[in-house]
Amino acid sequence: EPEVTQTPSHQVTQMGQEVILRCVPISNHLYFYWYRQILGQKVEFLVSFYNNEISEKSEIFDDQFSVERPDGSNFTLKIRSTKLEDSAMYFCASSVLGITNEKLFFGSGTQLSVL
């Protein structure tokens, strides 16, 4: 089965630094998502992206966050100035059409540790 690929698997950064998390969605998918999961907590929606623009974003996704599809394959999440509370597992997901009766495919995640 095709997979969503995320790199790196682990990222350690200093508070205040910028980080970019990378994802390669499944090739024929058109909708892309970022979720995060703080240790021991729920999986939280951050943002959805379609047709080179944000479709929806949560309250968590403030001005420190941005997403981009810089080429035809990658989908990135940038955190401009990381805070300690940004430490979490970040999951990328994709779906073919974004309609409500289809499934999302998730990557294996990037564990971000902010020191």
Next chain:
Amino acid sequence: DAKTTQPPSMDCAEGRAANLPCNHSTISGNEYVYWYRQIHSQGPQYIIHGLKNNETNEMASLIITEDRKSSTLILPHATLRDTAVYYCIVRVAGEGSNDYKLSFGAGTTVTVRA
């Protein structure tokens, strides 16, 4: 979003069927019921979804009550690798809706024991 209620945890014996309940009493007529699972901090994995009818695939069966206010996920022969957190999610839908995200709750932690 319609809220879902799941038991926080349950145990199951290896080789036996695991029946995972979910209540979604405020579900709307055009909302689907989805089940995902998350094995030890891996990315969530799709299991099955349905609207009204019962569904079965290679992983599980989904039984939705006639009034659609509750459902049960059945893992027919649980294995140790089925130990995971299982999420029951009702997906917002509707004409003109562009809300395609999944909203995860706390889920049910299922432990399959040998």
